[in-house]
Amino acid sequence: EAGVTQFPSHSVIEKGQTVTLRCDPISGHDNLYWYRRVMGKEIKFLLHFVKESKQDESGMPNNRFLAERTGGTYSTLKVQPAELEDSGVYFCASSQEVKTGSTDTQYFGPGTRLTVL
Amino acid sequence: RKEVEQDPGPFNVPEGATVAFNCTYSNSASQSFFWYRQDCRKEPKLLMSVYSSGNEDGRFTAQLNRASQYISLLIRDSKLSDSATYLCVVNSGDTGNQFYFGTGTSLTVIP
Numbered sequence: 001e002a003g004v005t006q007f008p009s010h011s012v013i014e015k016g017q018t019v020t021l022r023c024d025p026i027s028g029h030d031n032l033y034w035y036r037r038v039m040g041k042e043i044k045f046l047l048h049f050v051k052e053s054k055q056d057e058s059g060m061p062n063n064r065f066l067a068e069r070t071g072g073t074y075s076t077l078k079v080q081p082a083e084l085e086d087s088g089v090y091f092c093a094s095s096q097e098v099k100t101g102s103t104d105t106q107y108f109g110p111g112t113r114l115t116v117l
Numbered sequence: 118r119k120e121v122e123q124d125p126g127p128f129n130v131p132e133g134a135t136v137a138f139n140c141t142y143s144n145s146a147s148q149s150f151f152w153y154r155q156d157c158r159k160e161p162k163l164l165m166s167v168y169s170s171g172n173e174d175g176r177f178t179a180q181l182n183r184a185s186q187y188i189s190l191l192i193r194d195s196k197l198s199d200s201a202t203y204l205c206v207v208n209s210g211d212t213g214n215q216f217y218f219g220t221g222t223s224l225t226v227i228p
Contacts, residue, residue, distance in 0.1 A: 004160075033215070042121070043161070043204070045215040056215060091160060095214075105151070106216060108160040 002026065004109035006092050012115045018080040021112045025074070025094030031055075032075050033095075033106060034067060038088040046090075049075060061086075082116045089113050118143055123205050123219035130195055131227050138190045138203055138222045146210030147217075150181055152190045153204040155221065161204055164190075195226045 005024045013019050025032045034046040046065070047057040051072035060067070064083070069075040079086050089111040095104035123140040130136050142150075150167035165172065167179040167188055178191040188205055205219040 031214070035216075035218075042119070042220040043216075043218040045209075045217070048215055059215065093216075104214075105163055105166070108162070110160045 004092055004094050004107055006090075006109040006112050008112060009110065010113045010115075012117065013082055014117050015084055016081045018078065019082055019114060021077045021079075021090055021092075021114070023075045023077070023092030023109060025092070026107055029094035029096055029107075030072070031095040031104065031106075032069060033093040034075070034077055035091040035093065035108075036088050037091065037111075038085075043091065046077075079114075082114075084116050087114055087116045119219075120144060120217035121205050121207050121219040123222050125220055125222060127223040127225060129225045129227055132195060132197060134195045134226075135191065135193045136195060136224065137192075138205075138224075140188050140205030140219050140222075142186050142188065142205075142207040142217070144207065144210055144217070145186065147207045148210050149208040150179075150188050151206040151216075152177075152179055152188075153206050153218075155202045155204055157202075161206075161218075164203070192224075195224075197226050197228060200225045 007022045032049040035043050037043045045059040048055045049069045052069050066078045091111045092109040093106040095106045121142050152164040153161040154164045155161045167181045171180045176193045180189045202221040204221045207217045209215045
């Protein structure tokens with residue numbers, strides 16, 4: 001079974017430019033999460049999709065970040081315009097259906113390493 | 118206050134040693150607990166879930182103390198391949214299914 005895949009693996013852009021990250025979850029997983037790790041800090045939650053709906057976007061830093069999951073399959077995370085502090089590793093994770101009172105294991109993709117110059 | 122606190126280490130231990138990692142969490146509503154392993158420049162991978170009764174998987178033993186909001190991981194007979202960063206992960210409980218991560222504890226097993 002294919003795991004979570006992310007594209008690109010690395011991206012180097014200049015401040016003010018736009019970057020779009022893509023995540024393909026494990027087939028059949030309804031839940032898709034985006035996380036970010038800024039250098040020296042812990043991995044932090046950005047948002048959670050259940051199928052195509054945003055379940056929780058409380059971790060999104062500001063309105064320069066836009067996540068979509070049209071059709072409930074792959075997801076994109078766009079940063080526009082990028083700022084220096086957006087540099088870090090962006091991880092995507094997916095899990096199967098979440099039932100009330102339980103938590104499914106989240107499987108992580110390899111991450112996209114974003115560098116904003 | 119951080120949601121999950123871990124000692125970042127580093128822990129440098131000889132092969133065959135036993136090593137223990139601890140973490141504490143702040144949200145008493147958290148329901149699920151995990152240890153993930155992360156190799157350098159790789160994604161986090163699930164090592165084991167942590168249950169209230171404690172659980173063991175080979176050389177690895179995880180314990181949960183809900184009253185103290187404390188989680189532990191014990192590694193026996195350390196192997197060189199155990200060298201990695203170990204992440205303590207706690208779910209958000211009532212507020213949803215997001216994960217809260219500790220900063221990770223770095224382990225190096227020395228020949």
